[in-house]
Structures are given as C-alpha cells and as structure tokens.
Amino acid sequence: MASFEKIAASPETLVDTMRGLKASGFTFLEFMSAVDYIPKNRVEPGANRIDATYMLWNPAANEQKMVVVPLSRDNPSVPTVMPVWEGANWHEREAHELFGIDIKGHPNPRHLLLAEGWNDTYPLRKDFNVDDVEIDWNVPTSKLAEGNPERVYHFAVQHPGAHGPQGFDLLLNGNTIVDAEARIGYVHRTLEKIGEQRNYYQNILNMERGCIMCGMPYIDVWARAVEELLGVEVPEKAKYLRLIAVELNRLSSHLLWMGPQQGGDFAYMPVMMWAIGDREKVLDLLEALTGGRITFAYIRPGGVRWDIPEGFRDMAEKNLRYLEYRLPMYEEMMFRQPIIKERLTGLGKLTPGEAVGLGVSGPSLRATGVAHDTRKDAHIPIYEDLGFRIVTQTGGDGWARGMVRLGEMKESIRLILDALDRLPPGNSEADLFNRKAMPWMKVPVGETYAVTESCRGRLGIHLVSDGTNKAYRTKIRGPSFSNMYAVEHILKKGSYLYDIPALIGSMDTCPADMDR
Amino acid sequence: MLADSLLFKLFVFPGTVFSFIIVLFLFWWWRKIGASIQSRYGPKHVGPAGTLQTIADVVKLITKESIVPERASRWFWFMPVFSFVLSFLFLSLIPFSDHWVIIDFDASLIMLFAVMAIEPLFIFLVGWVSYNKYGVAGGERAGIQMLAYEVFLALTFVPVIMLSHSWSLVGIVYGQGVSPTWASPVLHTFVDRGVWFGLVQPLALVLSIIAVMMATEKKPFNLPHAEPEVIYGSSTEYGGPFYALQMLSQFLMGFLGAGLITTLYLGGWALPSVPPALGFVLKTLVVGTIIIWLEHSLPAMRVPHLLEVAWRKLVPLAFLNIFITLIIMEVLGWA
Numbered sequence: 001m002a003s004f005e006k007i008a009a010s011p012e013t014l015v016d017t018m019r020g021l022k023a024s025g026f027t028f029l030e031f032m033s034a035v036d037y038i039p040k041n042r043v044e045p046g047a048n049r050i051d052a053t054y055m056l057w058n059p060a061a062n063e064q065k066m067v068v069v070p071l072s073r074d075n076p077s078v079p080t081v082m083p084v085w086e087g088a089n090w091h092e093r094e095a096h097e098l099f100g101i102d103i104k105g106h107p108n109p110r111h112l113l114l115a116e117g118w119n120d121t122y123p124l125r126k127d128f129n130v131d132d133v134e135i136d137w138n139v140p141t142s143k144l145a146e147g148n149p150e151r152v153y154h155f156a157v158q159h160p161g162a163h164g165p166q167g168f169d170l171l172l173n174g175n176t177i178v179d180a181e182a183r184i185g186y187v188h189r190t191l192e193k194i195g196e197q198r199n200y201y202q203n204i205l206n207m208e209r210g211c212i213m214c215g216m217p218y219i220d221v222w223a224r225a226v227e228e229l230l231g232v233e234v235p236e237k238a239k240y241l242r243l244i245a246v247e248l249n250r251l252s253s254h255l256l257w258m259g260p261q262q263g264g265d266f267a268y269m270p271v272m273m274w275a276i277g278d279r280e281k282v283l284d285l286l287e288a289l290t291g292g293r294i295t296f297a298y299i300r301p302g303g304v305r306w307d308i309p310e311g312f313r314d315m316a317e318k319n320l321r322y323l324e325y326r327l328p329m330y331e332e333m334m335f336r337q338p339i340i341k342e343r344l345t346g347l348g349k350l351t352p353g354e355a356v357g358l359g360v361s362g363p364s365l366r367a368t369g370v371a372h373d374t375r376k377d378a379h380i381p382i383y384e385d386l387g388f389r390i391v392t393q394t395g396g397d398g399w400a401r402g403m404v405r406l407g408e409m410k411e412s413i414r415l416i417l418d419a420l421d422r423l424p425p426g427n428s429e430a431d432l433f434n435r436k437a438m439p440w441m442k443v444p445v446g447e448t449y450a451v452t453e454s455c456r457g458r459l460g461i462h463l464v465s466d467g468t469n470k471a472y473r474t475k476i477r478g479p480s481f482s483n484m485y486a487v488e489h490i491l492k493k494g495s496y497l498y499d500i501p502a503l504i505g506s507m508d509t510c511p512a513d514m515d516r
Numbered sequence: 517m518l519a520d521s522l523l524f525k526l527f528v529f530p531g532t533v534f535s536f537i538i539v540l541f542l543f544w545w546w547r548k549i550g551a552s553i554q555s556r557y558g559p560k561h562v563g564p565a566g567t568l569q570t571i572a573d574v575v576k577l578i579t580k581e582s583i584v585p586e587r588a589s590r591w592f593w594f595m596p597v598f599s600f601v602l603s604f605l606f607l608s609l610i611p612f613s614d615h616w617v618i619i620d621f622d623a624s625l626i627m628l629f630a631v632m633a634i635e636p637l638f639i640f641l642v643g644w645v646s647y648n649k650y651g652v653a654g655g656e657r658a659g660i661q662m663l664a665y666e667v668f669l670a671l672t673f674v675p676v677i678m679l680s681h682s683w684s685l686v687g688i689v690y691g692q693g694v695s696p697t698w699a700s701p702v703l704h705t706f707v708d709r710g711v712w713f714g715l716v717q718p719l720a721l722v723l724s725i726i727a728v729m730m731a732t733e734k735k736p737f738n739l740p741h742a743e744p745e746v747i748y749g750s751s752t753e754y755g756g757p758f759y760a761l762q763m764l765s766q767f768l769m770g771f772l773g774a775g776l777i778t779t780l781y782l783g784g785w786a787l788p789s790v791p792p793a794l795g796f797v798l799k800t801l802v803v804g805t806i807i808i809w810l811e812h813s814l815p816a817m818r819v820p821h822l823l824e825v826a827w828r829k830l831v832p833l834a835f836l837n838i839f840i841t842l843i844i845m846e847v848l849g850w851a
Contacts, residue, residue, distance in 0.1 A: 153649050161744030175819065265744050266815030267735060273554035339736055339815050497653070498819055501744035 003228060004055070004064035004449050011078045014069055018054070018084045026056040026065055027356050028372075031477045032081070032091035034099040035464055036073070038126040042466035043445060050076045050125075052101055055449065055462065055477070062377050064449055077102040087359030090485045098124040108143065113185035113515060116141045123193060142169040142181045153497070156183045161501030163261060166484065166511040172497060180491035182484060188515040195474035200226050200301065201438040203471070207461075208295050210476060211513035213256055216249035217454035219299045225450035225463040226301040229443045237426045238303035239381040240419050241289075245298055246452075247412040247419075248286050251323070253455035254405045254412075255279040257508045258334060262402060265501040266343065271334050278326055281319040288312055301441075303429030313420050320413045327410060335402055347398030348490045348503045355396070358489055359482035362457025363408065364507050366392045367400035374453035386418045398506035405508070440469050456480050456508055480513040522618070529793070530612045535604070538797070539767045543570040545801075546767070546808050553812045573760075580756035588753065589645040596751075596758045599638040600765040606631050607768065610775045611686045613785040613792035623683045625673060628776070632669070632731055635769070636662040639740060643750030654749020658740035660819060661730055664826035665737075669727035671834035672720045675841040676713055676780050688713075689784030714781035719837045721781045723830060725807065728773035730826075733766070734811040742816050774804040 009017045032054050037047040052069040069078055080103050081088045092103045093112040100122035103109055111118060117136030122128060144152050148171075156167025165186035171179040194206050207222040208215030220242055227234060234242075259275025283293045288309055290298035298305050334340060350360065352368045365372055373390040375383045391407035393400035445467040451460040457479025464473040487507050495503065525531055544559065544567055551558025559566030584592055608618035609628045619627075639658040643651030677683060680691025692712050714721045730737040741749040751762050778784060778799045787795030817825075 153653075160747060263815075267738065267743060268815035269550065269554050270813055273556060277555055337815065339817055339821070342821050343815075343818050496819075498742075498745045 004066050007065055007067050009067050009069050011069060011071070014067070015079055015081060015084065017067060018081050021056055021065065021067070022084055025058040025060055026063070028057040028059060028361075029081070029085040029088055029091075029359055030055040030057050030458065030460060031462075031475065032088050032095055033462070033475045034076075034095050034101060034124075035473045035475075036099065036125045038073075041126070041472065042468065043464060043472055048073055050099060050101065052076070052078050052095065053462070053475075054081065055460070057458075059372050059377055062379070066449070071101065075102070076100065077104055079103075080105045082106070085359070086357050086489070087482055087485060090481060098122055100125065110143065111141075111185075113188040115139075123190060142183065144169045144171050144179060144181050154183075155497075155500055157186055161265065161504075163501070163504050163509070164511045166504070166509060166514065168488070168491065168500070170491075170497070170500075175497045177491050177495050177497065177500075180488055182488040184484060184511065185515050187511050189512075191516040192474050192476055195476075196471055199439050199469045200441060200443060200471065203474075204297050204300050205295070207476075208297065209512070210478065210516060211454065211456070211480075211510045212294060213510055214249055214253040214455035214513070215295055216246045216299065217452050217459055219297070220246050221450045221452045221454075221459055221461050223299045223301045224452070225448050225461045226443060228448045228450060229446045229463065229465050230301065231444075232302055232430055234303055234381075234430055235427045236424045237307075238428050238430070240423050241304045241308060241428055242299055243382045243386075244416050244419050245286070245289060245296070245304070247416050248282055248289070249296075250455045251409055251412050251416075252279050252282040252286065254409050255282065257405060257455075257505075258330060258402075261508060262502070262505040263334065265505040266340055268334070268340070271330065274326075275330070278323055281323060285312075285316055285319055288315060303427070305429075307428040308423065316416060316420055320417060324410070324413050327406065331406055335399065335406065341399060343499075343502055344398035344402060344506065345395075347499060347506060348487070348495070349395075349397045350486065350490070351396060355486070358486045360457070360486045361479050361482065362453065362455070362508075363391075363404040364401050364483055364486070365457065366390065367404045368396035369394040372458075374451050374458050378451050380452060382419065383415070386415055386422075388415060398502060401506045401508075442467060442469050443471075451477075454479055454513075456510055456513060457483060476516050478510075478513040478516055480509040480511075481516075483507050484509045484514050525616065525618050526608075530607060530610070530616055531604075531618065535607060535768055535771075536764070538771055539764050540570045540574075541567075542767050542771055542804065543763070545805070549805065549808050550812045553809075574764075577760035578757045582756045582758060583753075585647050585753050587647040589647065591641075591645045592753075593758070595638060595642040595645050596754060596761050596765075599635070599642060600761050602631060602635055602638060603765045603768045603772070606635075606772045609685065610772055611689060611779060611784060612775075612796045614686050614689070616793045616796075617686060620684055620686045622687075624685045625677070625683050625688070628685065629670060629673070633662065633666060635731070636740075639750050642754075643752075646750070646753035648753050650747045651750045651752050654740045654742075654746040654752070657742075657746065657749065657819065661733075661737065661739055661822065664823050665727045665730035668723055668826065668830045668834040669731070671831065671838060672723045672727065673780070674838050675717055675720050678838075678841060678845065679713060679716070685779050686784075689779060689786070692783045692786075712781065712783040714783075717781065717837070717841070719833065719840075721777070723834055723837070724777055724780065725803075726830065728777060729807055729810065730822075732770045732773045732807075734770070734807055736814040736817045737822060738816055739819060739822060744816075770807070771800065771804060774807060775800045777803050 034053060035051045037044060037049055039046055039048045050071045050073055052071055054067040056065045078101060080092055090112055092106055095101045096103050096109055097111045097114050110116060115135050117139035119134045121132045140146050151171060153170040153172055155170055156162055157165045159167060167183050169181045169183060170177055191210060195203055198206055204219050207218045210218040255275045255278055259272045263272040287293050289312060290296040350368050352370045355365050355368045369392055371390045371392050376388055376390055389411060391404050391411055393403050443465045445465055447464045449460055449462045451458060459479055460477040462475035463471055466472040487504055548558045559569035562568045562572045609624050611617035611620060636658040640655030643655030676688055680688045682688050682691055733740055754762060782799050785792035785796040
C-alpha cells in the first residue's frame with residue numbers, strides 16, 4: 001500500500017547506498033527522520049528498534065524510495081550522509097535531538113529545535129515521559145556565542161528584519177559576515193508528536209497550523225495521506241474544490257510575501273500596504289468558500305467540508321480579474337524598480353546543483369532553472385487536466401525568485417478560474433463514513449507518503465498507521481526547514497549584514513513551517 | 517520693541533515655539549501623505565482630521581518610563597540632547613526673512629555646512645554611548661552616508677555662491693533679485709537684478725534636494741535608521757521622552773533641510789502679496805511635501821549602491837554643473 005519503495009541498509013553500507021542511489025537519479029533528499037518501534041507497538045508487534053528513514057525522490061521518474069536503517073533502541077548510531085547531501089545537516093541534527101540517534105561524523109551535532117541544555121530524553125520516542133525532562137538553561141545555545149559574545153550580532157526574534165521567530169547569530173567583520181548560525185525552534189510546537197496523540201479527524205485542525213500563511217496545502221496533503229491508507233477515492237468535484245482552495249491560499253500567501261515580506265525588507269510601504277489590501281480580496285473568496293480566512297479546516301479525508309456556495313463563481317471572477325489587472329502594476333513597481341532590482345539581483349545566488357543538494361524546493365528552486373513542481377511531478381489531481389505550466393527563471397537570485405512567485409500568482413488565478421468553469425456536478429464528499437463517528441474512524445495498518453507543493457516548496461507527510469484511530473508516526477517535511485538551511489549556507493559563503501532581511505524574505509521561509 | 521529682540525526670535529519665532537508647532541504639523545502632514553499613498557486613512561480620531569494626534573503621541577511618550585541599558589555610558593542622556601541642540605543651531609542660521617533670522621554673518625553658509633557635517637558625529641555618539649551593537653552599526657552608517665553626500669552638497673553650493681557673490685544666506689537670497697526691504701511684497705524676478713537660482717541652476721537644485729534627503733535620512737537614503745537591517749540604528753536603545761526628542765529633532769531637521777533649498781534656489785522669503793516669513797514657510801512646506809512624497813514612494817537603498825550613486829554619478833554631475841555655470845557666466849557676462 002505504500003506509495004514508496006523501501007530499501008534496507010545498514011549503518012556501514014549507508015553512505016555507499018546513498019551514493020549509488022544519487023547516481024541512479026534519486027537526486028533529492030527530502031528528509032531524514034526515524035520511526036520508533038517499541039515492543040508493544042501494533043504496526044509490527046514485538047519489534048524493538050528505531051528505523052532511521054531517508055526519503056529520496058527521483059524527480060525525473062517521480063519515484064520515491066525510502067532507505068531504512070534498523071538500529072537498536074539502546075544505542076542507535078548512523079554515519080552522516082552530509083558528504084552525499086549537504087542538506088542532510090539539519091535533518092540529522094533534528095533526528096539526533098528528537099530520537100537520540102547518534103550521528104557519526106556530523107560537523108555540528110548541537111540541538112537545533114530544543115534548548116541546548118536539554119537532558120538525554122528524546123521527545124519523539126514512544127517511551128518519552130515529559131516528567132523526565134530537565135533543562136540546564138546555562139548552556140549557550142549557539143556555537144558562536146561560546147567564543148566571543150562581544151562580537152556576535154543576534155539577528156533573531158526581536159529584530160524587525162527577521163520576519164518572525166527565526167534568525168541568526170552572526171560573526172561580523174564590519175558589514176561582512178564571517179560566520180553564521182541559524183537560530184530556529186522558537187515556534188516548535190511538536191506538531192509531529194501532537195499528530196500521534198490526536199485522532200485523524202482532530203489532526204485536520206492540527207496540521208493546518210503547520211504554516212499560518214499557507215495552511216490549506218497542509219490539510220490537503222494530510223487528507224490525501226489518510227485517504228490513501230483508507231483506500232478512498234475522492235469525488236471529482238471535491239478534487240476541483242481542493243485545487244481552488246489550495247490555489248487561493250497560494251495567492252494569499254504570495255501576496256503576503258510580496259508586500260510585508262519582500263516589500264517590508266526595503267521599507268517599501270506602497271507595495272506593502274497595497275498587497276495587504278489586495279490580499280483581502282483573496283481572503284474574502286476563501287471566507288466565502290471555506291468560512292475561514294486564515295485557518296480553514298475545509299479539506300478533510302474523503303472530500304471537502306461543504307459544496308461551493310451560491311454566486312461564488314461571479315465573486316471569484318470579479319475579485320481575481322481585479323487582481324490580474326493589478327499584477328502587472330506590482331511587477332513594474334516592485335521588480336522593475338531600479339533600487340529594488342539592484343538589491344535583488346545577485347542576492348543569495350544558488351546554482352541548480354547547489355539548490356538540489358541543499359534540499360531547496362518551491363519557487364526558490366524553480367528560480368535556479370530546475371523545473372520541479374510537485375503539482376505536476378507527483379500528478380496531483382486536476383492540475384494536468386487544466387494544463388498547468390511550471391514557472392521557472394534562470395537567475396537563481398532574489399530577483400528570479402520574486403519573478404517566479406509573480407508568475408505563479410498569474411498561473412494560480414488562471415487555474416482557479418478554469419477550475420470554476422469546468423467544475424463537474426456531483427457530491428463534494430465521498431459517501432463513506434458516518435461523520436459523527438469520524439473521531440473513532442480506524443485506519444488500516446500501513447505506511448504512506450503524500451506530497452504536494454505548498455506555497456514554499458515540497459511539503460510531504462510520512463504517515464505510519466497502526467490500525468487504531470490515531471497515527472503511529474507522522475513525519476512532516478516542511479519546505480522552509482530545508483530552505484532556511486540554504487539561507488544559512490548562503491550566509492556562510494560570505495554575505496553582508498544589509499542583505500540578510502532581503503535574503504530571508506526572498507527565500508520566503510515560514511518559521512512555523514520550519515519548526516513544526 | 518519685543519518682536520525685534522533676540523529673545524523673541526530665540527524663543528517664539530523662528531525659535532522654540534514656532535519650531536515645535538511646525539514639527540507637530542509636519543508630523544501630522546507626513547503621516548497623512550504617507551497614509552494616502554498607502555491607501556489608508558492615517559490619524560483621524562484625535563482633533564479635527566487627526567491634527568492633535570501628534571500631541572497625544574508626544575504626551576504618551578513623555579509619560580513612559582525611560583530605560584537605561586545596564587552597561588550604557590553616563591553620557592547616555594546627553595547625546596540626544598546635544599543632537600537636538602544642534603538642530604536648533606541649524607535653525608538659527610536659516611533666514612526666514614532678512615529680519616527673522618537669528619544669526620547672519622558673512623560666512624553663514626560655511627557655518628551651516630559645518631553644522632550639517634557635525635550632526636552625523638552626534639548620531640554616531642548616540643549609538644556608541646548606548647552600548648548596543650546595532651546602535652554602533654547605525655552610527656557607522658550615518659558616517660558613511662555623510663561621506664557620500666557632503667562632497668556633492670558642498671559642490672552644489674559653489675554655483676550659488678558664484679552667482680550671488682555672497683557667502684551669507686541672506687546675501688544669497690538678495691542675489692536672487694529679492695528686495696532688501698523686508699516689507700516689500702513685490703518679487704523682482706526676471707529683471708536685471710537676478711532670478712531664482714532654481715531656474716538657472718536646475719541640476720544643482722535636484723542635486724541639493726538629493727543631498728538634503730540624504731542628510732535628513734529620508735528614504736531611499738534612510739540607512740542609519742533602516743529598520744529591517746539595523747533595528748533603529750543609533751536610537752535603538754532610546755525610548756519614551758528621548759525617543760520623542762529624537763523624532764522632534766529629526767522632523768525639525770527635515771523642515772530646515774527643505775528651508776535650505778528654499779533659501780538657496782527658490783528665492784527665500786519672496787512671494788508676491790504674502791508677508792516674507794509666511795512666504796518662506798509656505799515655500800518650504802511645498803519643498804517638504806515633495807520630499808515627503810518621494811520618501812513615501814521609494815524603497816531603501818543598499819549601502820554600496822548609495823556610495824556608488826553618490827561618488828560615481830552625483831559628484832561628477834556637481835563638478836560638471838560648476839563648469840557649465842562658469843562657461844555660461846563667461847559667455848553672458850554675468851560675472
């Protein structure tokens with residue numbers, strides 16, 4: 001039932017296996033994580049091990065493979081795969097702190113999401129008990145701060161240019177960045193642990209908190225993961241409505257990016273305020289369709305919550321045509337503006353190979369000329385029927401990333417209007433289960449990986465079910481996690497203090513998506 | 517007579533009282549223009565059309581607690597005050613008319629230039645004494661920016677001095693054909709006695725506006741206080757009354773920068789059938805409005821871009837302007 005192929009490996013052969021797979025086309029490491037099997041689990045009763053999991057993706061053939069390394073629960077240890085994929089760095093740190101897997105040869109095995117003084121208790125292990133946690137707050141949280149705190153600049157949470165609770169410790173030489181270390185984890189809500197404690201129905205609300213600017217893809221991908229395990233086919237109309245909802249959310253997120261994020265980096269008030277104003281039109285549509293403006297709970301396993309409201313087609317036509325008419329003006333004001341063009345050109349330049357190696361996805365990857373869009377690659381329903389086109393640029397810099405997002409906004413408007421034109425009749429939800437019994441809905445034992453293209457990149461949920469009404473393991477691949485690692489990588493290559501806000505802005509990282 | 521005394525000039529017009537009123541007005545005006553550009557309303561609840569909002573804000577700021585960083589220098593409180601005093605020195609040099617001027621002497625333009633040059637030093641010290649890394653970074657940027665604008669600002673003064681044969685600001689206004697009798701409502705423009713220098717020096721006018729925008733930290737040249745990059749620059753640690761003081765000083769400098777443009781290029785106080793001082797204020801507000809408009813519609817620049825524009829483009833242009841002026845003066849025999 002799994003939507004991916006599993007390959008077993010041992011710690012000794014891991015790096016070689018990875019090298020071979022990378023050479024055979026699996027160029028993209030989506031995540032590295034683990035699944036903890038305690039003896040009394042119901043997936044494989046009696047198993048007593050931790051599986052280190054590496055999800056690989058072959059973009060050309062759209063194949064998924066998962067390399068699984070079974071490890072003992074007492075002293076799990078794997079070598080680092082950073083020589084193969086640079087982008088594995090943070091994933092391995094996360095597995096180290098949350099599962100207690102010792103990563104051999106890791107250059108910086110410090111805590112990433114948890115406090116540095118967290119004792120040897122591992123939150124995502126099944127036998128974790130919160131009473132055992134003790135934290136020593138005196139341990140400095142960053143490597144840089146240990147050396148010479150006088151010289152370290154904290155470009156983090158309280159800084160107005162940091163776009164929310166994310167940021168860096170910087171070692172500066174004048175304006176030039178000598179060393180940087182990302183500070184994330186301030187909004188680490190353990191979505192994955194909560195996902196294992198709530199039932200499948202409650203998790204709809206849980207998952208869309210994954211990214212507050214772009215919640216719809218999260219519940220879309222969650223619903224599809226659950227449907228795949230249940231073996232449910234969604235009605236055609238629901239697929240269309242899901243596409244409309246997700247694309248509307250993408251529009252609202254990209255407008256928020258263009259205004260307060262990228263416009264705000266340059267204190268460019270007109271675009272900032274106008275984009276927020278125009279986003280209202282999209283939020284009005286979302287409200288009419290789903291009842292919510294920021295969090296929706298619209299998509300659920302089996303379909304969508306309710307059918308399209310009366311008069312929605314006309315409202316969408318009116319609001320989206322207005323937006324379509326505004327977009328060329330934004331292009332002129334924002335991306336052709338000489339000062340902004342100077343600031344964005346060459347900003348945080350990534351080559352295609354570098355971007356893929358770092359695990360960058362979404363508009364930031366497409367700006368380097370790599371035409372990977374999960375909507376098309378993973379054959380997400382309806383997109384190909386509507387003739388979806390992937391927007392790419394070749395620059396790989398901040399300007400190219402902006403132009404990709406602008407092109408995506410135009411494409412989204414077209415997709416929504418086309419989908420509304422072709423909306424088929426019928427039910428908006430599969431007539432499967434008693435809705436009132438939904439919280440007790442049992443999902444058969446199985447394992448799946450559902451992906452989609454969120455507003456920020458490739459979003460995936462690895463779901464392991466043990467046959468009860470709660471998931472055994474939910475691993476979320478948040479696109480911003482890898483994208484933020486790319487920001488740190490760019491800063492370490494040598495950048496300037498005045499470029500940081502624009503750089504974070506142009507990668508469009510979302511702290512909530514990053515920390516989960 | 518009271519109105520003739522220096523004390524009146526110092527404390528009422530164009531001194532303290534007037535400058536507070538104009539700053540309160542300008543703050544409101546700045547917000548309103550910004551709001552209309554950003555399709556908002558701006559302040560509208562306190563007083564008619566929100567005009568008293570600034571007073572409410574100042575009262576709020578004054579009643580706030582002033583927090584001193586633990587490791588700040590004992591000069592923490594004094595530096596913003598010095599900076600504020602400096603902007604009053606600037607004010608005393610600007611002629612609102614040939615009567616309403618506090619200090620005027622043969623080389624007041626040089627003095628004014630010196631005051632403008634010393635201001636960034638105080639901005640730097642404000643950041644330095646507050647023991648904040650971003651404060652120092654912002655202060656350094658103030659210094660860098662000063663290096664960028666000072667040279668071509670000085671160079672744009674040169675043609676004006678050449679045309680007016682004067683180093684005094686009042687003399688420069690006289691040089692633009694304005695009658696020396698302050699009661700005269702008539703503007704002698706386009707007669708043999710001279711014209712507004714803005715009309716014969718359009719390039720210098722534009723360059724000066726750019727330089728004044730740099731000196732008063734208006735976008736796109738707001739690097740020393742660029743929020744996304746250096747929080748609030750040198751003023752990061754200052755809150756409450758001292759923040760209010762800095763805002764007042766900043767807006768006063770903005771007004772005086774526009775006043776400098778008026779004096780040098782737009783005939784000073786001369787405006788037909790309007791009392792001279794009022795004429796000066798009205799013209800300055802027009803210039804100020806243009807600057808505010810530009811400020812609200814442009815994004816902030818990067819440090820290297822600013823330096824490049826200033827040194828590679830504006831300084832040569834200012835030199836070019838001097839040579840063109842020299843040639844024209846020679847050909848037309850204006851000298």
